[in-house]
Structure formats: C-alpha cells, structure tokens
Amino acid sequence: MPGRAALAAALSACLLVGGCQTTTSLPSWMNGGKSESAPPAQPAPAKTATLPAPATTPPQGVPQPAPAPVAPQPAMTATGELLPTTLSTDPAADPTAVRIALLAPLSGPSAATGQSLLNAAQLALFDAGNSAVTLKPYDTKGTPDGAATAATAALNDGAVLVLGPLFASSVTAVTPTLKAAHVRALAFSTDPQVASPGVYVSGILASEQARRVVAHARAQGITRFAALSPEGAFGRSMVAAYEQAVIASGGTLVKTLFHAPGEDLQTKLRAFTDFDTRAATLAAQKKALEGKTDPASLEAMARLQTQDATGPLPFEALLMTASGTPLKEELAVLSVFNADGRSVRLMGPMLWNDPALLRDPGLSRAWFPAVPQASFKAFSQRYQQAFNEQPSVLSALGYDLTALAAVLARQSGGRAYVDSVLTQSGGFAGANGLFRFRPDGGNERALVMMENTANGPVVAGEAVSSFTAADAAKPAF
Template identity: 25%
Template structure:
C-alpha cells in the first residue's frame, strides 16, 4: 500500500475512533481521548517515515495495549481496534467505579442512619429520620415569638436593605463584649441575653461576612482556613499532630468522624470550624480526633497531642470511657452529652439536660393550673405516662420530685414497655384502664397528663389518650423538648400542650449565621458545638479552666444562657412554649441572666 493510501486509511480510522469517543458520557472519555491521540499520533509518524517500496516494518505497539511485536500491517489494524477496545474497557471500569462509589455512599448513609434511639435521646440526638435537614425543628411558618403575634418572625425578619447588617450586628454583640444595640418597639421577649465576657474578637465574624465569602461547603471553609491569619485548625488522619507552640491553648475535639455516627460528627465539626473562624483567636487552636472505633484511644491521642482541654465526645458512653484518662492527665472535658451520670469535677456536659426541661415546664404548668383553673397543688390530679427507657424514667423521676416539692399528692403512673407499644390492642387497653374511662361518665379523671418519653413515644400514646377523653382541651398535656418538632406541633392530639426548650430566637439567629458559611441547614447539636468552642477559647495560659467555666453569671451563646456547676452539671434558662392552632408560641420567655 502506498504512503498516500496509508495516510487516507489512518484518517478514516481516526474519524471512527473520534466518533466512538464522542458518544462516551462518563469520566473515561477524557482518558480515552488522550490515549487515542497518542496512539494515532504514533501510527501517523511511523507511516510518514516508512519507505514506500520496502518490506513491512516491525513496530512495537504501546506497552499498555500489547506486549508482543507484529508486522506493521497487522500492528496498525490491531492497534486501532485495541484503542477502541480500550475505550470500551475504560468506560466499563469507570461505570463500575461510579456504581461502587454510589453503593458505598448509600451504605454509608444507611449505616449513619442507624442511631440507637435509647442512646441518642440521652445525648441530645434524636433518630436521624426525625431530624432530616429538610425537616428542621425551627420552622418559620410554625414557630412564633408570642401567642398574639401575627407574624412568627416579626422580630427577626430583616429589612430588604439591611438584612445582612442585622446578622452582623447580632454576632458582633454576642461575642464582642459590647452591649446589644437597642431596638425600637422591643418587648420583654426581645430583650437579649448578656454577651460573652473575655477577649473575644467579634469583629472577626463581621469582617469575614463583609468580605463576601460564600461558604457552600467545607472546602470553602478550608480555603479560608488556609489563609495566613487562620492556622488554628489542625487535621491529621493518623492522630499525630505537630508540637504545640508556647502560650497556645489546644483543644482536642473528639467526634465520631467515621462509622455509624459519622453524620453527627460532621455536623459538629462544621460548627466547630465555624466557631474557630468566626472568633479568630490566634492563641487558640483545635485538633480533631475520631472516636468511632475506641474512645479510649482518642483520649490517649489527645494526651499525646498535649491538649489543654477536650471538647466532646458526643455520647455518654464515650464520655465515660474518656473521663478517667483525662482525669489522670489533668485535662478537663467539655462533653456534648446531657447525661448527668457521666459528670464529675473534671467532666462538664454541654447538653440540654432533660431534668431542667421538666422543671421549667412543670413550674409554669402548675402555676397556670392554680391561676387559670383555680386548682391548687394539693387538689391537683396528675397522671404520668412513661416510656420504659432510661430517658423516660429520668423525665418521670424529675417530674415526681418536682410535683411532690410543689405539694402535689395525687399522682397516678403508667409505665409502658416496648412490647405494649408494639401491640395496639394492649396499648388501647392499658390506657383505657389507666384513664378509668367509661361511656356513662367520660369526665377526665386527671387535671394534667405528663408524657415522659421521646417524640415517637408521644405520637404513639397521645392519640390514644385523647380517644379515651383525656383531651388537651380538658386536660393539660406536658412534655419535653422532644415536642419542639414539626410533626409534634402539627399533631392534633397535642394541641394545647406545653414544653420547654432553649430560646428559639437564638436558634434562628444561629441558622442565619450558619447559612453564611454552609449551604445545608444545621442540626440540633450544631449550636452546642459553636458554644463549646466559644467557652473553651476563653482559656489561656493565665486563666484556669475553673476560672472560665465556673463563672456565676455564666455564658450567653447560640444555645441560650447557661452556666456550669463544680460537679459537672449545667444550668440553662429555657423558654416554655405552647402548641396551639398547629403553631408553637412562647408563653414564658427564658430569663436572660442568672
């Protein structure tokens, strides 16, 4: 074959090759084009250099295509087919990789969603299915600041021209130590909490926001962290960290960064990153250590890293495992748990303790029972329906102690275990007998019903209670902060119900700030992550942990006003809310000072 004919054949085969490449729609197309260009280029050079009248030349094809040498005629045809076959193979491999990655992602998501409710509720973390990012606890159309207010977010809705300024000024006030700017027409519910004390630079937050950064993902956040002035977030897959610099406070943040609870850890890590960047304290840094496998090893890694304080872990079981190691090495622990059983003089808990929720809501409920219904405590008939779990029993015990202290003597109890809850007939019969219901006299036997359990338990028993004439229109229903969910507020059988929770206004403000950093919505634990860093960052070489944590006036953060006790427990000012007309409104605002 002449040189011209060989060139024509090469052009035809090249066209076929490019046509095949054009219709590839996965990531393998780029590699295929690269290899195709290389192969055709090599063949073209060989053809151009070939003497027209000589015998066939032996060539060596690309090593990736074949390992043997062939005569040029065969090599040319086979090499082109090999290139096309290589495109097919690359496409199949890439598609396989895509399917594998998708499968891995699905498995990871399924694994992360298998949270144990009995553990989760003790540690401020409900079932992920109930706390999907799209089903937020704080919904602008459902929550309102007052029962009489027409617009739920009147006090927080930004004006069209100064919405960002509202966020900036609010953040600057909280962490700068300055007084909050007064607002015209402010009510008692608009009075904000006192700021954090200490040398916290709130201007760092507003400067980042004013620079116009749009934080859509952690990659964007880490791009900011890479700037010279923010070098105080350290990550290490092997938990081996550089030596701590002099006069620097290092916080080891212990989170489940892998495994079933990875989603919880990622949420808190975002909150911690946001706090470190926002506060911008050069003398304070954080390191991340994974607690997914063995929390004890995470504690020893914190010791080896010369940490001054441990922030975390999330769960009470992990906190209990870390506590003795931290105490031995004199490292204070600021845990995200809300289980008072793990506290001591070296372990403080950040979580919203269920004991305080019940005390707050029962104080209001008993006062309103006496003032509105003219039923004094000694005449009040109280029913307590309890889920037979650790969380339910904690709520029950606190309720009984509070009621007895208030002078209540008529207390009836019903304990429901898992087997009863799974059997609808048994559940109906148990509640019917407990309510003492009869067709002849449907008058309620109780003035108040306290439901001690999580949200799912409440949704299971509340409709049955109403069916047997324990109607919220006639009986006061009382519950925990688990009722601060959309599915609870829109539940017909809970209309009129009372519960206590952290100030909603602060939570809504936190969500606004969060969205200036991230595209998704924050979970329930995120404000605790931010506030934990804000507290820990007040520690310096000259200020001990006791001086920071045990301040009588406490702290005002995104999770509300709180302070710590020497025994490791905390105290929080909570607001009491009532469910009415499928909305939640404040009936007793949280105190702003201690």
C-alpha cells in the same frame, strides 16, 4: 453561591491553625453579654526563694548513694487548682497559645452528627477571632475504645481542653485518662451519670427540661400531675426528673404509668384516666335530663350526647416522654377516653419541637421546652450560609463550647480551663441560650416554654435573662 464557598474555605483554613480574624472583639453573646473579657484564671503562685543549704564534703573514699529522683509536682493556680500537665513549660512560648481537642464520631454510623459538631466548632473559632487557639479534631469512631484512643492522642499532642466526646460510654472511657492529666472535658452528652468535677456534660438534661415545664405549669396554678411513658431508659429518666420537679415545686404527682410494647395500652389508659367513673357520671347526668323539655335541659342533653365521659380527670396536666410513633399511639388512645390535649394540658420534652408531630390534633395546647429562638436562629442562619444545611440544637453545642474555649483563652491561655472559671455562677450565653456548668459536672440552662396552637408553636414563657433571677425562682433539689 460564591459567598458560601468563600466562607466555607475560610473556615477550613481555620482548622488546625486557629482563629482567622485579627480583630480583638469577642462574640457579643459570651459571658452573659455583660463583658467582652473572659474572667481571668488565677496566675500560678510565685515561687518562694530558698536559701541554698551549706555545702558538705563527703568523707574521702566512702561511696555515696545516688540521690532519689524527685517526682515533678503538678502546676497549680494560686487557689490550689491543678493545671493541665499538657501546658507548655517553655518560658519562650506564648502563654495565651492553647491547643483544644474536639473528640467526635467522624466515622461510623454517627459520622454526620460528628461532622455537624465539627462544622459548628470551626464556625465558632472563626467568629471568636482568637488566633492563639488551635482546634484539632480526633475521630472517636463512635465507640468507647475509639474515644479512649482519641483522648490519649490529644494529650500527646498537648491539648489543654477537650470538647466532647458525644456518647455517655465514650465519656466514661476517657475520664480516667483526662483526670490523670488534669485536663478538663466539656462533653456533648446528656447523661448526668457520667458527669463529675472536671468532666462536664453540656447536653440539655432531662432534669432541666422537667424543671422548666413543671415551673411553667405551677405558675399557671396547676397542682395535680400525672406521668405517662413507654418503658425505656429515657422514659424512666425523664419521669424521675418530672417527679423530682413536681415534688420540689409543691405539686402532687397523682399517677404514673409505664407501658411496654405489646401490652394492652387501651386497658391501661382506661384505668389511668378513670374513664369508667367518668362514663358513669355521664350516664347519670343523661338520666337526670331525660323527659325534660326546657331549652337549657335540651341544650345540656345535646352537649352530653357528643361525649363518651364527663367530669374532671384525676389530673390537670399529663407529663409525657414519648415522641414520634409511640407518642402518636398514646394520643390515639387518650382521645378515645377524652383525655388528649383537648381535655387536659399535655406536657412533653424538647423532642416535641417537630412540625410534623405538632400537627396531630391530640397535641392541641401542648407545652414543651425549647432553646431561646432568637439566639438559635442567628446561629442557624450563619451555619446554613457556611455549610448549606440546617443545624440542630446538638450542632449548636459544638459552636458554644468552642467559642467559650476561645474566649476564656484570650487572657489566660490554658490556665483558664480550671473548675472555678468553668463553673462561674453567672454562666455563659450562647447559641442555645444561657447556660452554666455545675461543680458536680452537670449543667443548668435557661429555656423558653412553647405552646402548640392551630398556627404552630408560640412562646408561652420566656427564658430567664440571668441566673440570678433563675436562682431566686428555682426550687432547691
């Protein structure tokens, strides 16, 4: 299509040049939709005039030692926050001109993911229309060593903010170099273990997903939870987040089960669901109805004949972490013990937002979190028009972080990328919805709750519209 080709060409022209639009208007979704102006970073303190010291004349003929070199002092904001050492000191330079580095795997096994992040970043720069911002991509090759090399190259080129890298090991590799230069990083990782002040992870964290699903369940009166997960780092992390959210909300986690490949899952789930006790309850109810011929008893017996067990499960909601084939295996065994989505409320991670997966009848009525649909749909349409492919939630991180960088640079240039500005309490609104960075390097997000129905997933709980409302309703943990 000519329109798509023209837009793609224009986006390519933006790269390494800056924002292409001349308009001064900003994307309406930034800064919570409340203002078109980025919050200004604090200006550097004015230098205090110092009177010159009286001149002294050294004694004739006595050699004087060379003056000791004076180490340069890092520039600071008025509130004492260290500014990037890569900021230009040329008094004739445009103070709003900034260089932003995008660190992503542009080669190797994850090259397609890296390219989608770069595509979205170019689109954001085009939309933001800030011609003073220059974006340059650096290939991390998907490895820690590649990321470290890319970070050094970016600093040598004068980058005052780094977007990326993607993988947790790469974030760890670049952290010392960036911190030494006081250059902040907005990484794409979902691992809170690599976050720290000045190195912010923007991926949607397990803790945020768990907090959202548990809060929704508690609002519906559910108090008793159980957790089921395959063994693995993600499963362990997600179950820990579930447990923390349940406890903080006043609920009870009554059971937790991890299972490894090759283990007898049927035996484990039989005990986990209290199947034998429930089967004995069923047998007792059938025996009590034997010989009765009244209509009510006959109807009850007919209903019991279709069941393998009866009576309540030991939990009202089952928090799960698996997706894909492992989830399908769990659902198949749960159905044998009358404990799938038709008997208990199943709750899972954002990975469940997969049309093929949601067709499984075992996921009937299942709940899972997602990014707000309207904002992501608008981004998705723009992305498809430019690049002729469907973006992911991860791609949208590339858009959101680049747009945020462009907006913050409008008033204060590279001086805007300090912790007090990046962690402002009101947060920012982007393609993936409302988000904000925490001082410890983590992030918080406003997610919607989806419920799987016979006609596909529908919104069961809206995302909060501001972090003021979220803070009021959120348990502290």
